[in-house]
Amino acid sequence: MPAYRPLKIASSEITPQQHYLRRREFLGAASLGAMALYGVSKASAAALSVIDSRYTVGEKVTPLKDVTTYNNFYEFGLDKGDPARLSGDFKPLPWTVKVDGMVNKPGTFDVEALMKEFPIESRTYRMRCVEAWSMVIPWDGFPLASLLNKVEPLGSAKYVAFETVVRPDQMPGQKGIFQSLDWPYVEGLRLDEARHPLTLLAVGLYGETLQNQNGAPIRLVVPWKYGFKGIKSIVRITLTDKEPKNTWQVTNPQEYGFYANVNPEVDHPRWSQATERRIGESGFFGASRHPTLPFNGYADEVASLYSGMDLRKSF
Numbered sequence: 001m002p003a004y005r006p007l008k009i010a011s012s013e014i015t016p017q018q019h020y021l022r023r024r025e026f027l028g029a030a031s032l033g034a035m036a037l038y039g040v041s042k043a044s045a046a047a048l049s050v051i052d053s054r055y056t057v058g059e060k061v062t063p064l065k066d067v068t069t070y071n072n073f074y075e076f077g078l079d080k081g082d083p084a085r086l087s088g089d090f091k092p093l094p095w096t097v098k099v100d101g102m103v104n105k106p107g108t109f110d111v112e113a114l115m116k117e118f119p120i121e122s123r124t125y126r127m128r129c130v131e132a133w134s135m136v137i138p139w140d141g142f143p144l145a146s147l148l149n150k151v152e153p154l155g156s157a158k159y160v161a162f163e164t165v166v167r168p169d170q171m172p173g174q175k176g177i178f179q180s181l182d183w184p185y186v187e188g189l190r191l192d193e194a195r196h197p198l199t200l201l202a203v204g205l206y207g208e209t210l211q212n213q214n215g216a217p218i219r220l221v222v223p224w225k226y227g228f229k230g231i232k233s234i235v236r237i238t239l240t241d242k243e244p245k246n247t248w249q250v251t252n253p254q255e256y257g258f259y260a261n262v263n264p265e266v267d268h269p270r271w272s273q274a275t276e277r278r279i280g281e282s283g284f285f286g287a288s289r290h291p292t293l294p295f296n297g298y299a300d301e302v303a304s305l306y307s308g309m310d311l312r313k314s315f
């Protein structure tokens, strides 16, 4: 079994886990504080560095079972069920992330130390895959900005590049005939996007450490962009002055680009992006359909980052 244990903030001793998970599922979308959700007193929550970021969406949270069994993580296979089925040998701990490039204080940081250093925030975000399915996920993590501030980017740094681990022995999709992409999986953000308060390094979801299939032990979450920007199992973060390539853009430049902001008005060459299938909700024909929102519903927070850009071409 992969390492899978409650985050320090989960307080499973206080609230039986099933009860806690069900409360999260039903109440996660309501404007209740993390204190109430975690079922701990304000005093002990403060000691455990829990912050209620009050990032919620007015929609039902996707059940944990769907979040952990319907995944894209090509290092473990191409089918949605492969990452959960085939990631049992992956060892997410111990783990370090190297942060280098155009910074004053480069370093290699232990993930568990970072989890203690930065307050863990509970934030429920929409997640919209470019394949036109979506979820609502209660993440636990800290802003990427906190880590970037620690290493002090140089004034000349303009972008941030990310890299996933390469471990063919533990990741069957990186081996032999099962190779699908060029490894490592890579991603990138503009520095201002990386520093935006919504941009999260997730270390857990539903109050539990990330399972392997969700990108253990640390992955990126950029809620206004298509899901492929949310690179998993990160081992390296590099500050640079050149726009970084990302894996999907390199694999298929006709269909994928650097920005990948969610935009219902710009169709994928092979399908409409106007609506999305909400995983875990049933409608007349399988999952229920929701309208896709500009910037995935985060336009008020992020549209100003792109003023002056032609949004139809910003894919």
Ligand SMILES: Nc1nc2c(c(=O)[nH]1)N[C@H]1C(S)=C(S)[C@@H](COP(=O)(O)O)O[C@H]1N2
Binding pocket: 067, 070, 071, 072, 073, 074, 075, 128, 129, 130, 164, 185, 213, 214, 215, 226, 227, 228, 229, 230, 231, 232, 233
């Ligand atoms: N390293 C890596 N990161 C990845 C992927 C991948 O294949 N490899 N898939 C991406 C895609 S397409 C999506 S939609 C999200 C899915 O995240 P989830 O499985 O946790 O919902 O992870 C992204 N991060």
Ligand SMILES: [Mo]
Binding pocket: 072, 128, 129, 130, 131, 226, 227, 228
């Ligand atoms: Mo995706």
